[in-house]
Amino acid sequence: MDSLDLQVLRQALQWRAEDRGVWLVTVLETWGSAPRPPGALLAMRDDGLVVGSVSGGCVEDDLIARVRHGERVDRPTLVTYGITKDEAARFGLPCGGTLRLVQEPLVDVGWIEDVLVRTQRHELVARRLDLATGQVTIEPASRAERFEFDGRSLRALFGPRWRLLLIGAGQLSRVLAPMALALDFEVICCDPREEYHLTWDVPGTRFSKEMPDDLIVQLQLDPHSAVVALTHDPKLDDLALLEALKSPAFYVGALGSRGNTAKRKARLALFDLSAEEIDRLHGPVGLDIGARTPAEIAVSIVAELVAVRHGVPLRQKKTASAPARACIDAR
Structure with a gap:
């Protein structure tokens, strides 16, 4: 989870309040050097306006073009980009990267309201989406958990990890x-x-x-x-x-x-x-x-x-002095 995902949910909620059609797109899996991690979220309005990111550029452009040309999915649908090196290059996925997404229509916004209220209380929660039915449930989560996708459902974290x-x-x-x-x-x-x-x-x-x-x-x-x-x-x-x-x-x-x-x-x-x-x-x-x-x-x-x-070596670290063993200042 990152704060951008909560911004995406807030904007999606606002668009639905304006009676606009909205689709959510979530990164499920990546191979190679895909720019965004699993769980990254994007919301797309019926006129092609988007908030959030799943690739950082060309994939978003393709998704927008699909919506503007009338491709409106009515249930959770898997989308894959970058199967070949040529397609990966076309969509800005370096080193032959591959990106697997799920696109879903936003119908019930109750779960978004629940997530926003609970994260405001500093709770960490998980959204589980059943890809077969489109049903969403909100569950408590722990800090040790990560984004999960088993081929049938996804489980994404929201809140302060x-x-x-x-x-x-x-x-x-x-x-x-x-x-x-x-x-x-x-x-x-x-x-x-x-x-x-x-x-x-x-x-x-x-x-x-x-x-x-x-x-x-x-x-x-x-x-x-x-x-x-x-x-x-x-x-x-x-x-x-x-x-x-x-x-x-x-x-x-x-x-x-x-x-x-x-x-x-x-x-x-x-x-x-x-x-x-x-x-x-x-x-x-x-x-x-x-x-x-x-x-x-x-x-x-x-x-x-x-x-x-991130486990990166601290190359630019000022070395502390050796511990003092005598004349200890016990204040």
């Missing part, structure tokens, strides 16, 4: 949160300090006044979760890190210089964390792009989040 917990509601968090939202993270900001939480007003995010370590335990972080500590206050950051580093979160980072990162790791070593768990800490947080302003630092952090999420 990835989650980012920001510790601290300062200026950097205010800049970082919208960037993470654009990358399809559910964003939660945690700061128990009254002078900060009273002014948090970033749309689309959740806010918690609980102590960060307590919230981390409650959230039950999973491999689709990330934590970034940004308060500069060890009483908040370190407590959060103690819990986060023991969790299966895919990313745990903390703001600070190389010297402060070394001191932080030394403090963490005094508690029940193993050396391997402490080594999971990304500090200094973010990629080394020479960032100075809050916006630049936020860019470096989200870039590192994306790299770690």
